[in-house]
Amino acid sequence: MQSKDYINIEDSYGAHNYLPLDVVISKADGVWVEDVDGKKYMDFLSAYSAVNQGHCHPRIYKAMAEQAKKLTLTSRAFRNDQLGNFCKQVTELCEMDMMLPMNSGAEAVETAIKTARKWGYKIKGVPKDKAEIIVCSNNFHGRTTTIVGFATEDQYRDGFGPFAPGFVIIPYGDYDALKAAVNENTVAFMVEPIQGEGGIIIPSKGYLQKARKLCTDNNVLLIADEIQSGLGRTGKLFAYQHEENAKPDMLIIGKALSGGFYPVSAVVSSKEVLGVFNPGDHGSTFGGNPLACAIASESLNVIVEEKLPQRSAELGAYMMELLHTINSKHVKEYRGIGLFIGIELKPEAGGARRFCEALQGDGLLCKETHEHVIRLAPPLIISRKDIDWAFSRIKKVLETL
Ligand SMILES: *Cc1c(COP(=O)(O)O)cnc(C)c1O
Numbered sequence: 001m002q003s004k005d006y007i008n009i010e011d012s013y014g015a016h017n018y019l020p021l022d023v024v025i026s027k028a029d030g031v032w033v034e035d036v037d038g039k040k041y042m043d044f045l046s047a048y049s050a051v052n053q054g055h056c057h058p059r060i061y062k063a064m065a066e067q068a069k070k071l072t073l074t075s076r077a078f079r080n081d082q083l084g085n086f087c088k089q090v091t092e093l094c095e096m097d098m099m100l101p102m103n104s105g106a107e108a109v110e111t112a113i114k115t116a117r118k119w120g121y122k123i124k125g126v127p128k129d130k131a132e133i134i135v136c137s138n139n140f141h142g143r144t145t146t147i148v149g150f151a152t153e154d155q156y157r158d159g160f161g162p163f164a165p166g167f168v169i170i171p172y173g174d175y176d177a178l179k180a181a182v183n184e185n186t187v188a189f190m191v192e193p194i195q196g197e198g199g200i201i202i203p204s205k206g207y208l209q210k211a212r213k214l215c216t217d218n219n220v221l222l223i224a225d226e227i228q229s230g231l232g233r234t235g236k237l238f239a240y241q242h243e244e245n246a247k248p249d250m251l252i253i254g255k256a257l258s259g260g261f262y263p264v265s266a267v268v269s270s271k272e273v274l275g276v277f278n279p280g281d282h283g284s285t286f287g288g289n290p291l292a293c294a295i296a297s298e299s300l301n302v303i304v305e306e307k308l309p310q311r312s313a314e315l316g317a318y319m320m321e322l323l324h325t326i327n328s329k330h331v332k333e334y335r336g337i338g339l340f341i342g343i344e345l346k347p348e349a350g351g352a353r354r355f356c357e358a359l360q361g362d363g364l365l366c367k368e369t370h371e372h373v374i375r376l377a378p379p380l381i382i383s384r385k386d387i388d389w390a391f392s393r394i395k396k397v398l399e400t401l
Contacts, residue, residue, distance in 0.1 A: 029054075033365065141190070197228070
């Protein structure tokens with residue numbers, strides 16, 4: 001079979017809920033992927049930051065293969081020998097007390113919502129069914145019906161209503177709007193410290209710190225969705241750490257938590273907050289399964305031992321320096337933090353998609369986010385030499401297209 005045959009069969013039998021670049025990848029190693037025709041590309045998306053450790057990291061592969069031979073799934077009806085140590089590792093790394101494991105990011109966000117509401121009713125004393133959660137415009141928290149109900153992107157919502165009540169949407173990065181939205185029934189403010197899908201939007205300095213203080217003063221939980229921004233992507237282990245005194249009450253992680261091998265997500269928080277759950281309140285057949293725990297545990301070891309946050313900080317700064325030497329009539333702005341960079345094109349550039357297609361032709365895989373932003377987010381194991389290679393392609397496309 002050739003590329004076009006794989007594409008035809010997928011388009012015939014698979015629902016068209018994505019519009020992928022037409023590259024059919026069949027293997028990968030580190031920052032490189034290879035298509036069915038043997039053509040190599042450098043990956044500058046990292047599966048939306050799920051492969052921060054690079055594709056098929058040998059250590060994570062080994063942990064996965066060894067665990068898969070022994071035990072994969074018990075369900076939580078029984079205990080397994082991997083879960084406890086994994087919970088301990090995650091909570092220590094996050095400097096929290098407890099965690100609740102799930103699978104996809106959206107499930108972890110749902111779990112955070114349920115946790116915050118339960119905390120609101122049981123601990124804060126909010127009247128039954130009155131809990132409010134404040135979220136931001138331009139957010140991306142996943143695709144379940146509850147979550148898309150508070151999205152502000154029309155396409156995420158169109159045709160999927162009716163939606164769950166209990167969410168208040170305020171503009172992202174607007175502290176005064178947050179202050180005005182908080183009331184006695186507010187149980188949480190859920191926010192991405194940096195909006196990834198939203199176009200690599202970085203709020204102004206002090207925003208999160210001020211939000212933290214407001215939440216503390218009003219007995220509101222601060223929930224940071226770090227599914228994409230966390231685990232090294234922005235040059236710190238977590239994006240909230242770019243500010244002093246901005247530690248959330250609940251941290252939602254996923255994506256790179258498994259290095260791309262398997263869906264693993266978690267909500268990490270304090271005893272007071274996650275302590276609201278009693279047996280039977282919440283669950284997941286696959287959540288916390290021993291295979292997931294073994295994979296995620298080694299994925300975290302790789303992030304720490306290979307110093308991926310530090311690499312991201314250094315190489316992100318280097319990449320940004322290079323980008324600013326480009327002389328392109330199409331670029332409105334380069335913005336980024338660590339290796340989490342958005343190139344915002346001017347509206348008259350005709351959309352980011354055609355630039356991504358041109359880069360694909362030159363062997364670099366990037367994905368547009370929203371209409372006008374090219375996101376640059378390579379695996380964090382990338383070398384300086386690889387960045388130079390990618391940069392020459394980006395420069396060429398931005399200057400000549
Ligand atoms: C990807 C993402 C999610 C959803 O994760 P899935 O695994 O796709 O369900 C939620 N929040 C943020 C910030 C994300 O980037």
